[in-house]
Amino acid sequence: MPRKKRSDPKTKHNAIKLRKASTPAELKLWSRIQNDQLRVTFRRQHAVGNYIPDFCSPKVKLIIELDGSQHLEQEEYDEERAKYLESLGYKVIRFWNNDVVKDIEGVILAILHVIEDVNKDEEEI
Secondary structure, three states, X not given: XXXXXXXXXXXXXXXXXXXXXXXXHXXXXXHHHOOOOOOOOOEEOOOEOOEOOOEXXXXXXXXXXXXXXXXXXXXXXXXXXXXXXXXXXXXXXXXXXXXXXXXXXXXXXXXXXXXXXXHHHHHHO
């Protein structure tokens, strides 16, 4: 039986373009979470439906979004997007680009706490 596609070809193509045009904050965080450094596999600019989260761990159902100043003007869109992703079982967490650049250790600690909570919730089920 063929696997259900998680997104359409246009969204996948856009994800590839976004991967090639990463922000400095995305690159900095990626350097700390890639290759299972947090004992969780993350994908960068991974298409989920019609959305392309910055970082996604399908196994633990965790999405990390990095926000720049443009997100101040698109709160409604971000909220709609988060609701959709949460409806698929994902936990969505957000950080400002500035926090990643200036306090990467604090961001990593926050991510680790969320991973721990997600894993705890799974064990209870």
